[in-house]
Amino acid sequence: MDSTLPAVAEELLKEIKKAFQETSHVPDDLLLGLKFIFGPSAVPALDLVDQRSVTRVVSPSGRTAYQVLGSSGKLYTCYSSCHFCTCPAFGFAVLQKSESLLCKHILAVYLSQAVGACQELTVSEEQLTSILLAEEEDEG
């Protein structure tokens, strides 16, 4: 049986984007839907959106990545081509235990896209490369 949850999650995020585009407002229904699907990550993710913590980093070649300023002040990197985040929660809850679809940072990335709260930053190729490789240095 094919998995259901990703399609449901995607549809929910799409609805949020649509609602926001039309009324500049996210209705309560959809917020509660986020809670239903994403559980405890929902409120922290929204908090990251409120604080404008998500930045979309672009390089001249067109490569993108997302950087999210976590609550502890640490900067986490989320990939755009697949679901991946450098935060420890992702490694534990998503990779290891398959308990969540996304960590709060990846969810914040999607929500920021939906409500247009993404900051944009253009960097050079070298800088983007170092961002993508940076976690190797930080961990340890």
Added chain:
Amino acid sequence: LCRGGLAERLYRLQNRERSAISFWRHQCISDAKTASDKSGVLTVKILEMFEECTIQVAICQQLEQSPAMLSSEDVVINAGEPILKVLFARETAAHLKSRPQDVIHIYPPWQKLLLRNADVPVIMHTYFSQKVLLSDHSETREKSYGLTKMLIRKNITSLAQTFSLDDPDDELHQESSDNQVSCAPQIHNNCDSKQHPLARSAVNDSLLEMVESQGAVGWREAQVRVVIQRVYCLPAREGYRSHVQGNKPLSAIPIINSDPPNVRLCLLVQDAYGMFSEVQLQSLTFADDIEQYCRRWEGKFCCLAGMKILQRTTRGRALGLFSLIDSLWPPVVPVKVAGQSQASEMMTTNLPPPSFCYILTAQSGEIHVEVDEEEQISNLYQPPAVHGLKEILQINGCNERCSFWAQVLYLRLQTKHSVPINQREILLFVTDSTLQNVVHMIPKVVAVSVAASCVLSTEITEALSVASRLVFFKDVLWGNGRIICVERTVLLLQKPLLYSAAGADLSELTGPVRLDELDSTTQANSICAVKGTVVGVNESTAFSWPTCDRCGNGKLELCPQDRGLLYCSQCSEVVISPVLKMQLEVFLSCPSRSQSTVKVKVWHEISFGLFVLINMLLSLQSYEVQSVLGKEVGLLNCYVHSVTSHPNCVALEEIVLL
């Protein structure tokens, strides 16, 4: 958390929800009532279960509601017991401890989500769920549940699957306002360009057969040919509400402020067996082209394909729809009768009027309605029967739909400030030659109220506010002595191409319009003509104020730079020569209603007859009331605010007719 941010909102919502859930659970235990007779409850039987990221996904069969249940408005057609995917949150799943073959009652508010490329609807927000205990072996069940839990398959989702928030084609929100009526692309071209398989499949002529054979969702290959009896717009909220069972639709877009309402273009169609159906087409931002659609489509044949059933509604639940259907009953040509062979009897007399009606909508993606515009008008078509207002006022029934052609004399917006402007009731005062060339005992002017549910095109609202217009009122509701425009009523500026004028005199009005004179039968919220002598002045109500000579804005401000000058914020300019408006309430003695005190609010610029009076009273700041008394006031057109018997008083306001 940021104050007022999304996180804070969700935090509060989730707390509220948590309390609601625990409260509900306690109530369930203490109540121990069976669920089946509450409305909105979804009953499902679990067929298969698995887990995805702590959410339990249950493939279920929806069970038919028990007959004892006074069901909510929407009854799903259980053609082959629909399959649902029900999601349970981790905590709910732990509480339920369900296994395959269990029956669960899901109480509202639950939410239904229809995914774009999937047939199976997903049910979410299932916090209020309860298992139906079929037997008493609770202990053994607990034990075996533990075992089952270990066997529930966990689906691992791929991280490579990212979400795309872009919407390449979404028919609900396509920019339809730019598409001109001349080619109505939503409806025609979609069929052409997508090489739809519907092209030459069998064409049915029975709606009932289509519904029964094709089911509630997706009429795959067949089409049905019907006649379009009426075209109208419905406020979109109605369409959304009936879209989902249970309660709140997932994406109810709140219409908060004074933006123009969303409307849905709808058709009332009838098949060869006389059965009706309402087809909801695309959403429009404005009902602007309704006149064109009516002209081009009413009476023509069209083919419906790829429909899905939103609702099967009955007479008792949809009075408005059925009053329209009744006005089209009985059919004007013989209709086929189900069960009889093709060529044999067709009946038209003694057929009972329909008691149910299907409301259809296009499946997501494409709209499969092809109107045969070139073809002739069908014989089955019943054009609106036009009557003179005098005749309508004499109709005996209640909730009758009727049509007429009348001149609008005056428009009044009901002022309830809590209601947004586009949802306020409008009162139109109309007349026609049947009322004007009148006999005793019949009013010369009649009030038509326009409810918020009646969708008006921008064209009409603009035309009505500018000058006196002749308007065609199609399918208004007459009942209890009142004419009301409700949903499915259409106001048009031109007479339709086809209408049957049952002996009505539709000649234009010649000569000036006359209003009824104020007398003992005058009621509140009507208009009348008043004539009398001034017997008093209500000095406390007299005041004057400056207005902008360019735009008429009555709320001028003091200029910030030079406090001696006036400033108009609407024109964004200083007002050099403001127009002074004055208002005053006078008491008249009217011979036509001699017992009452008649109080009239008069305005300067209109009332030339009283201008001198007011001038004396206000602008000179010193006056003798005596000099005003006894003055004769000629025929004033007034709106009646109120009529009271104790004290016997009539409060009027002078008005200008359009």
